[in-house]
Amino acid sequence: MTQPTRVAITGAAGQIGYQLAFRIASGQMLGPNTPVILQLLEIPPALGALKGVEMELLDCAFPTLAGVVATDKAEEAFADAHYALLVGAKPRGAGMERKDLLLENAKIFSAQGKALNDNADRQVRVLVVGNPANTNALIAYRNAPDLDPARFTAMTRLDHNRALAQLAAKTGKSVNAIRQMTLWGNHSATQYPDISHCTVDGKPAPSLVDETWVRDDFIPTVQQRGAAIIKARGVSSAASAASAAIDHVRDWALGSPADDWVSMAVPSDGSYGITEGIVYSFPVRCKQGRWEIVQGLEISEFSRTRMKATEAELLEERDGVRDLI
Ligand SMILES: NC(=O)c1ccc[n+]([C@@H]2O[C@H](COP(=O)([O-])OP(=O)(O)OC[C@H]3O[C@@H](n4cnc5c(N)ncnc54)[C@H](O)[C@@H]3O)[C@@H](O)[C@H]2O)c1
Numbered sequence: 001m002t003q004p005t006r007v008a009i010t011g012a013a014g015q016i017g018y019q020l021a022f023r024i025a026s027g028q029m030l031g032p033n034t035p036v037i038l039q040l041l042e043i044p045p046a047l048g049a050l051k052g053v054e055m056e057l058l059d060c061a062f063p064t065l066a067g068v069v070a071t072d073k074a075e076e077a078f079a080d081a082h083y084a085l086l087v088g089a090k091p092r093g094a095g096m097e098r099k100d101l102l103l104e105n106a107k108i109f110s111a112q113g114k115a116l117n118d119n120a121d122r123q124v125r126v127l128v129v130g131n132p133a134n135t136n137a138l139i140a141y142r143n144a145p146d147l148d149p150a151r152f153t154a155m156t157r158l159d160h161n162r163a164l165a166q167l168a169a170k171t172g173k174s175v176n177a178i179r180q181m182t183l184w185g186n187h188s189a190t191q192y193p194d195i196s197h198c199t200v201d202g203k204p205a206p207s208l209v210d211e212t213w214v215r216d217d218f219i220p221t222v223q224q225r226g227a228a229i230i231k232a233r234g235v236s237s238a239a240s241a242a243s244a245a246i247d248h249v250r251d252w253a254l255g256s257p258a259d260d261w262v263s264m265a266v267p268s269d270g271s272y273g274i275t276e277g278i279v280y281s282f283p284v285r286c287k288q289g290r291w292e293i294v295q296g297l298e299i300s301e302f303s304r305t306r307m308k309a310t311e312a313e314l315l316e317e318r319d320g321v322r323d324l325i
């Protein structure tokens with residue numbers, strides 16, 4: 001009998017958590033043959049709502065759900081956790097940038113980094129979703145000195161997926177026809193969605209669309225998609241964010257497609273000249289539970305300028321949380 005895998009979700013009674021918990025419990029993240037125990041964390045005022053989530057999870061009678069822990073104690077939620085999806089944090093409202101949340105949310109991630117350090121499985125894989133996700137992941141890993149920093153990642157898969165959807169619509173093809181999309185940098189308005197290495201049905205994407213569209217339409221649309229969703233819904237994206245989180249962890253755990261790569265924000269090892277240590281989104285391939293940055297891509301002047309701009313923002317964010325890292 002396979003031992004259940006322990007998956008912690010923070011902010012589990014929130015918008016994203018409410019989507020995520022059910023999809024993970026039903027086997028959509030780790031597959032139909034991996035039983036999971038969900039370890040759900042909330043703050044005390046949300047424990048009533050969390051109880052309701054637990055009741056509904058049980059009522060689904062998912063064959064892959066081996067147990068539920070609902071708690072307001074990080075040490076319980078992270079106990080022996082194999083995966084930790086750090087979603088619990090304040091979302092931005094209209095007119096805000098994600099980095100405006102930094103000071104408010106940063107302390108959550110220093111405390112949770114410490115709690116992961118002291119309680120999680122030594123091979124835990126951490127995905128930070130709460131914004132500003134890259135710098136929160138930096139804070140979390142710097143507060144978990146006994147864990148390998150490579151176990152800490154932040155989510156740019158939603159931006160990657162948004163970029164796929166825009167390019168598919170423009171070329172009139174399915175997203176299934178696209179390979180090698182890249183999302184560089186920060187999950188913020190400076191992010192750089194890059195089609196330079198993309199193919200669509202095997203043809204180089206830059207030969208199918210004009211440069212003006214890429215510069216004036218594609219890049220700003222992807223950069224501003226989160227704000228557009230907030231404007232339309234009144235609250236930030238939730239179902240698409242949960243879906244991207246599932247994609248991120250599934251590919252990390254089970255492997256990215258053999259003929260493609262995905263985008264993940266990971267601690268930089270200096271690849272492509274990006275400052276070591278900051279959590280920066282790169283093209284990665286995942287195999288046997290590990291991610292590896294895709295090496296050797298040719299970088300144009302146009303790309304280099306944008307990659308540097310988003311790096312500069314992450315360095316600024318890092319400077320703003322010096323006392324926590
Ligand atoms: N990286 C991405 O692509 C991406 C996409 C969408 C949203 N987000 C971010 O994800 C976060 C959550 O968004 P949401 O829409 O689910 O928000 P939400 O307000 O609906 O839910 C957040 C939940 O977190 C809980 N919480 C707050 N502090 C906590 C703590 N210390 N420990 C545990 N739980 C805590 C709250 O009680 C709430 O239930 C926001 O920061 C949002 O900006 C990121």
Ligand SMILES: O=C(O)C[C@H](O)C(=O)O
Binds near residue numbers: 091092225229236241
């Ligand atoms: O835009 C936001 O604040 C929410 C999220 O980060 C998103 O990209 O949808």
